Amino acid sequence: MLDPQLLRQQLDDVAKQLSRRGFQLETKILSELEIQRKTLQADTQNLQSERNSRAKAIGKAKAQGEDIAPLLAEVGTLGDRLKKMEQQLADVQTSLENIQLTIPNIPHVSVPAGKDENDNVEIRKWGEPRQFDFAIKDHVALGEKLALLDFATAAKISGARFTVLNAGLARLQRGLTQFMLDTHSGEHGYTEVYVPYLVNADSLRGTGQLPKFEEDLFAEKTQGLYLIPTAEVPVTNILRDTIVSDDQLPIKYTAHTPCFRSEAGAYGKDTRGMIRQHQFEKVEMVQFIRASESYAALEILTSHAETILQKLNLPYRVMNLCTGDIGFTAAKTYDLEVWLPAQNTYREISSCSNFEAFQTRRMLARWRNPETGKPELLHTVNGSGLAVGRTLVAIMENYQQADGSIRIPEVLAPYMGGIEVLKK
RNA sequence: GGAGAGGUGGCAGAGUGGUCGAAUGCGGCGGUCUUGAAAACCGUUGAGGGUUAAACCUCCCAGGGUUCGAAUCCCUGCCUCUCCGCCA
Missing domain, CATH: 1.10.287.40 (Serine-tRNA synthetase, tRNA binding domain)
Structure with a gap:
């Protein structure tokens, strides 16, 4: 939600800024x-x-x-x-x-103008895509050949856009999750939290999924709860209706949760493989921070997500999303895109955003400024660190070998119980 | 699932129809005293709207209702606690 004062006093200016992202006020x-x-x-x-x-x-x-x-x-x-x-x-x-509640956030001045994802601006690139001297397979072919990935069984159990992971691949997903959490809590200073996967409407309103995006959610009928589309919802709402003291800041949480998305508007998109699923695992980072520090925090948080990709030695690029592509709640977003050799392209694997006070105003998440003694709205910054399912895909495709086996990245060795290669 | 108790300011806890936005204690902040600290004492201390500043308005879990007037009475919902049963 935007500042109501701003809407009263500078309505035309707000309208002008919102028009940058194609929204007509x-x-x-x-x-x-x-x-x-x-x-x-x-x-x-x-x-x-x-x-x-x-x-x-x-x-x-x-x-x-x-x-x-x-x-x-x-x-x-x-x-x-x-x-x-x-x-x-x-x-x-x-x-x-x-x-x-249906007015989107105002894009930050550093957000490039643009209509859609084609106008996003590449900020930097890391790593060299590997040169293969054999015919490469995509993760679906690799996984089914090794009997590690089973879409047919998942379809029988649940339907389209689900998957069953077997044996070493299931373990790899667990290991990856663990590795990410360990890195963020151990090296990046985040507090690990475990949170509910079912949340109430107030929480979804707080982070901005409601009222506008109800069709993207899975609703639970008997209690009126919703399955979370991202850990951002429960984790950010930890501070709803709360005033924290100055010495508690910044508050940095990391959490692993499954995420559930109806993908209502994505019929026919990414139907092959596990790129776009109704259920996927994600490790999330959330920071609550003073307004003056949120843009610096966005850079640092983005680098925390990049660290994971670097440790896994996965090539990626960082995109500054343009005004036409940033999400409803974000003032600025960096997408991290990982190299997927079988698609011969970079695909989103993390999205890091500064929401400024857009969420905290809805949530009334504040801190007490010792200089004034008054409560002020916090800023929230969050990002995936990383989407585990897509990381799994990236590892499979980037670490595949000529015989169809898949090497395990070295940093994951401690989590794999001696497995070095996924093979038949 | 059955039975009971309760939700009040940062915390604890009074208040059961009228000068109550709310006693008191703790905590916080400021001061006196002290070489310094502690103790003691004095003062101050919820949030939002509104105003140049005030006045003024709203908020005692949430939503309805009764009343000239509701923290206080009634209804509904949510949450917490205790006991019994069941159970990962």
């Missing part, structure tokens, strides 16, 4: 509602004030044993009028809020 409706709100609120408060003073007078008179009947008569229909006006005000405020 309904300035007319907003300013009309805002005028209504203002007058209604002032009138309502005046009536409330009158009610309060009259009620107090009655109380006082009664305490002194005076006859309160004439005072009661004076009050007349004030209560009813007030009730009506309060209702009107609430309606206007609800309308305003409903609009505000």
Whole structure:
């Protein structure tokens, strides 16, 4: 959510900045509602004030044993009028809020202008794609040949966009997850947390998935909960409705969770293999930070995700997403794209964003500034570190050998119980 | 699943229809005293809106209701705790 003050005072400027990302702000409706709100609120408060003073007078008179009947008569229909006006005000405020909840974040000045992913700007590249002297296979062919990847069985159990991992590959996924968590908690200073995978609507509203993106979620019917699309939701909501002290900052969490996405808008996209699944594993990093430090934190957090790719020796590039491609809640996003030889291209494996106060305003996540003594909104920065399923794909394809076997990256050796190669 | 208790400020905990946004204690902050510290004492200390500043308004889990007036009464929901049963 954007700052309501900003929407009141600099509506046209906000509209202009939002147009950079192709969003058209309904300035007319907003300013009309805002005028209504203002007058209604002032009138309502005046009536409330009158009610309060009259009620107090009655109380006082009664305490002194005076006859309160004439005072009661004076009050007349004030209560009813007030009730009506309060209702009107609430309606206007609800309308305003409903609009505000669907307005995306303002892109940071350093976000390049552009329409779609083709306009994203490459910031840097790391590693050399390996030259193969044999005909390479994609992860599906590799995995099925080794009997490690089983889409048919997953389809029988659940349907499309699921997979069953077998034996060494299942272990590799577990090892990868462990490796990522160990690196972030051990070397990057994050606190590991374990969180619920089912969350309520308030949490999803807090991080911005609701109300706009309900169709992307899996809903659980009996309790009205939702399966998390990312650990960002439960982890960020740890600080919802909380004021932390200055000496607790920055707060840095890492968590591993499965993620569940309906992929409603992705029919026919990435149908082969485990690139786009309804269920996948991800390790997430989340930072809560003072406003003045959030852009520096974004750079550092991005480097934490890069560290994982570097340790795994997987070539990648860093993209600065353009105004047309950044997510609804983000002010700036770097995507990390890993080299997939079978697709002969780079594919997204991590997304690192600064949300500024967009989420914390919805969540009321604040810190107390010791200089003013007042609570201020925190900024949130988060990123995948990394998407485990896609990392698995990248390892399979990049570490494949001529005989169809797959080497295990050296850093994962401690997690593999002596397995050095996945083979028949 | 059955039975009961309860949700109040950073924490603990009073308040059960009217000068209550809320006693008191602890904690925090400022000060006095002290060479310094502790102790003691004095003062101060919730959030949001609004205003140049004030006035003023809202918030005692959430949402409804009763009333001139609700933290306090009624209804619904959520959450927590205790006991019994079941159970990874």
